[in-house]
Amino acid sequence: MSLVAVLLVVAAAFAHAGWNFFAKRAGSAGPGFVWLTATCSAALYLPVAAGVLLWQGAPPLRSWVLGVLVSAVVHLAYFLMLQRGYAVGDMSVVYPLARGTGPMLAMLIAVLVLGERPGWLGAAGGLLVIAGVLVIGLSDGVPRSGASLAGVGFGVLTGSLIAIYTVWDAYAVTGLALSPLLYDWANNLARSVLLAPYAVRRRAQIAAVWSEHRASVLAVALLSPLAYILVLFAMQLAPVSLVAPARELSIVIAGLLAWRFLGESQPGRRMAGALVVLTGVVLLGLA
Numbered sequence: 001m002s003l004v005a006v007l008l009v010v011a012a013a014f015a016h017a018g019w020n021f022f023a024k025r026a027g028s029a030g031p032g033f034v035w036l037t038a039t040c041s042a043a044l045y046l047p048v049a050a051g052v053l054l055w056q057g058a059p060p061l062r063s064w065v066l067g068v069l070v071s072a073v074v075h076l077a078y079f080l081m082l083q084r085g086y087a088v089g090d091m092s093v094v095y096p097l098a099r100g101t102g103p104m105l106a107m108l109i110a111v112l113v114l115g116e117r118p119g120w121l122g123a124a125g126g127l128l129v130i131a132g133v134l135v136i137g138l139s140d141g142v143p144r145s146g147a148s149l150a151g152v153g154f155g156v157l158t159g160s161l162i163a164i165y166t167v168w169d170a171y172a173v174t175g176l177a178l179s180p181l182l183y184d185w186a187n188n189l190a191r192s193v194l195l196a197p198y199a200v201r202r203r204a205q206i207a208a209v210w211s212e213h214r215a216s217v218l219a220v221a222l223l224s225p226l227a228y229i230l231v232l233f234a235m236q237l238a239p240v241s242l243v244a245p246a247r248e249l250s251i252v253i254a255g256l257l258a259w260r261f262l263g264e265s266q267p268g269r270r271m272a273g274a275l276v277v278l279t280g281v282v283l284l285g286l287a
Contacts, residue, residue: 002237008230015227016250022219029212030084034195037079038188045184052182059178067172082094082154091257097156098156100133101160116239125279129281132273133277135276163244248280
C-alpha cells in the first residue's frame with residue numbers, strides 16, 4: 001500500500017473515531033439523530049459536491065443511480081443499527097466488534113468474489129488488526145448480561161453491514177468510476193430522503209433531538225463524510241482487502257476516547273490490543 005494511501009487511511013481513522021464518539025454521546029436519540037446527521041451532511045458538503053460536479057461533469061445516470069441507491073440503503077441500515085447499539089451497549093464493546101467483523105468479512109469477500117490477493121504481509125497485517133480489535137472489545141471477558149449481549153449482537157450485525165457496503169462502495173468508485181466526493185454526498189442525500197417520511201411524522205421529536213444534541217449532530221455530519229471520503233480515495237490507490245483492515249486504526253483512538261471521556265474500563269488490556277492493531281497497520285503499510 002502506497003504512502004499516500006496509508007496517510008489517507010490514518011486521517012480517516014481519526015475522523016471516524018471522532019464521529020462515533022459523538023454518536024455514542026447522543027445515545028438513544030435513534031432514527032431522528034440519523035436523519036439529522038444525514039441531512040446536515042448533505043447541506044454542509046453541498047458546495048464541495050457542486051464544485052466537483054462543475055469540474056468533472058455529471059456521471060452516467062444509470063451507474064450513478066445504481067451505485068448510490070444500493071449504498072444508501074445499506075448505509076441507512078448500518079447507521080440505524082449502530083445508533084441502536086450505542087443506545088444499549090458500551091462504545092468499547094459495540095465499536096470494536098463492528099470494526100473487527102467488518103474488515104474480516106470484507107477481506108474474505110474481496111478475496112473470494114473480487115479475486116484480490118493481498119500477499120502474506122497484507123494478510124498477516126489484516127489478521128493482526130482483527131485480533132487486536134477482539135482483544136480490545138472483549139477485554140472484560142465474554143459478555144453475559146442482557147445489555148452486554150445486546151451490545152455484542154448489534155456490534156456484529158453492524159460489522160456485517162460494514163463488510164457489505166465496503167465491498168460495494170469499492171466497486172462503485174473503481175468499477176463504476178464514480179467520484180468519491182459526489183458519491184458520498186449523494187449517499188447522504190439519499191439517506192435523508194429515505195428517512196424523510198419518518199422525520200415528517202415526528203417533527204416534535206426531531207426538534208427535541210436537535211435542541212439536545214445539536215453539537216453531536218453537526219460533529220457527526222462533518223466528520224462522518226470526511227472519514228469515508230478519505231477511505232474511498234484510498235480504495236482508488238490500494239486494494240479494498242488492505243484498506244478495509246488498515247482503517248481499523250480508529251479502534252486505538254476510539255478506545256482512548258471511551259476510556260478518557262466515557263469512563264470505560266480495562267485501559268491496560270485495551271492498549272495492549274491497540275499495539276496489536278498498530279503492528280497490523282505497519283504490516284499493511286509494508287505490503
